[in-house]
Amino acid sequence: MTTHSDRGSLFHSKKYTEFATIAEEFRQGKLKATFILAPLAMALRREGVPIKIVYLGHRDGTTLMVHRDSKIRTFEELRGKTVAIPHNYSNQRILLAREMEKHGMEPGDLRLVVYPPPEMPSALQKRAIDAYIVGEPMAAKAEVEGFGRVLAFTKDLWPNFISCVLVVREDLIRDHRALVQELVDGIAASGKWIDAPGEDLTPGVRRSGEVPADSAGVAVLPEGWGASHRMQAATIAARGEYYNQDPELLRFVLSKPPDRVRYTGLVPARGDFEEIQRYAEKLGYFRPSTPADPFGFDDYCDPSFATGGKP
Amino acid sequence: MKRWVGIALAGLAVLFALHVQLNLGGWPRFVSRAFHGRVERGELVVGFLPVT
Numbered sequence: 579m580t581t582h583s584d585r586g587s588l589f590h591s592k593k594y595t596e597f598a599t600i601a602e603e604f605r606q607g608k609l610k611a612t613f614i615l616a617p618l619a620m621a622l623r624r625e626g627v628p629i630k631i632v633y634l635g636h637r638d639g640t641t642l643m644v645h646r647d648s649k650i651r652t653f654e655e656l657r658g659k660t661v662a663i664p665h666n667y668s669n670q671r672i673l674l675a676r677e678m679e680k681h682g683m684e685p686g687d688l689r690l691v692v693y694p695p696p697e698m699p700s701a702l703q704k705r706a707i708d709a710y711i712v713g714e715p716m717a718a719k720a721e722v723e724g725f726g727r728v729l730a731f732t733k734d735l736w737p738n739f740i741s742c743v744l745v746v747r748e749d750l751i752r753d754h755r756a757l758v759q760e761l762v763d764g765i766a767a768s769g770k771w772i773d774a775p776g777e778d779l780t781p782g783v784r785r786s787g788e789v790p791a792d793s794a795g796v797a798v799l800p801e802g803w804g805a806s807h808r809m810q811a812a813t814i815a816a817r818g819e820y821y822n823q824d825p826e827l828l829r830f831v832l833s834k835p836p837d838r839v840r841y842t843g844l845v846p847a848r849g850d851f852e853e854i855q856r857y858a859e860k861l862g863y864f865r866p867s868t869p870a871d872p873f874g875f876d877d878y879c880d881p882s883f884a885t886g887g888k889p
Numbered sequence: 890m891k892r893w894v895g896i897a898l899a900g901l902a903v904l905f906a907l908h909v910q911l912n913l914g915g916w917p918r919f920v921s922r923a924f925h926g927r928v929e930r931g932e933l934v935v936g937f938l939p940v941t
Contacts, residue, residue, distance in 0.1 A: 590935070609936050613938070714940070
């Protein structure tokens with residue numbers, strides 16, 4: 579693996595444990611590019627932070643989990659229960675609101691609590707919460723470890739669900755447009771690569787038994803995994819500097835089912851975001867758009883990078 | 890002794906002023922580039938949470 583792109587630029591990933599910290603560093607300008615929850619990005623823009631959503635992180639890939647021994651089998655049976663969400667400005671909270679509307683439930687029918695995603699599985703195991711909804715792999719972790727059961731995949735509740743998006747500060751776009759384009763191109767290429775057929779090894783990945791003497795920085799495919807691009811991606815993502823998880827968990831997320839999370843179709847689309855905005859305003863994430871104080875897709879989104887720089 | 894304490898305090902004051910100025914962007918570009926120059930050198934830090 580290399581942090582240098584094909585064009586020679588250097589991209590460093592910086593791992594966080596909660597979205598609130600990312601938001602604060604973005605406000606202060608300490609961070610200029612990040613993946614963050616889509617509605618939180620919109621809220622930041624509404625409060626005046628000069629940012630733009632330039633690409634999506636993925637589609638789907640969020641799951642609603644209950645305890646394996648829970649009697650909850652349908653969404654309606656969550657009535658009166660405690661459900662953990664990753665942030666008050668999350669799309670997961672919006673999804674719950676959408677489902678509650680569909681099932682004739684009132685806003686107070688679910689007790690929502692905010693948990694950092696890494697703490698959700700253990701909270702479910704201890705029965706401190708009745709359910710949680712979060713992006714992978716924190717949902718699958720409960721399933722793989724045997725105490726969690728999938729109540730619903732978001733792909734079945736809200737097809738093409740958006741959770742995290744790639745956001746950059748406007749000064750970065752203004753002063754280093756080519757670097758932003760390179761970042762988006764790289765992410766787009768990675769998404770296409772993940773689902774492309776073939777077992778050609780990407781740089782930095784080796785099959786078990788073929789590991790060089792100096793194996794630092796090499797991701798080794800476990801025995802018996804095969805070498806499909808998804809399996810290579812699972813091996814890379816499991817590393818300490820990224821997800822820092824058991825590779826088997828990432829393998830599970832990327833394969834069971836195969837469309838649990840998707841990395842194509844990631845161009846920000848106006849219709850998708852306008853629906854998110856409607857719910858976000860209704861839930862009070864930010865002040866609603868009005869004729870006197872308009873706010874819309876063109877304020878918080880710049881899809882030009884997703885089309886290769888062409889408007 | 891008092892002289893050394895005075896010098897140390899003056900040094901701390903300069904460092905504090907430097908910190909404030911750099912964060913406010915008030916220094917010449919070549920100075921701020923030394924401290925904030927990663928983007929100019931074609932480097933970018935991208936934040937993420939290890940969750941989709």
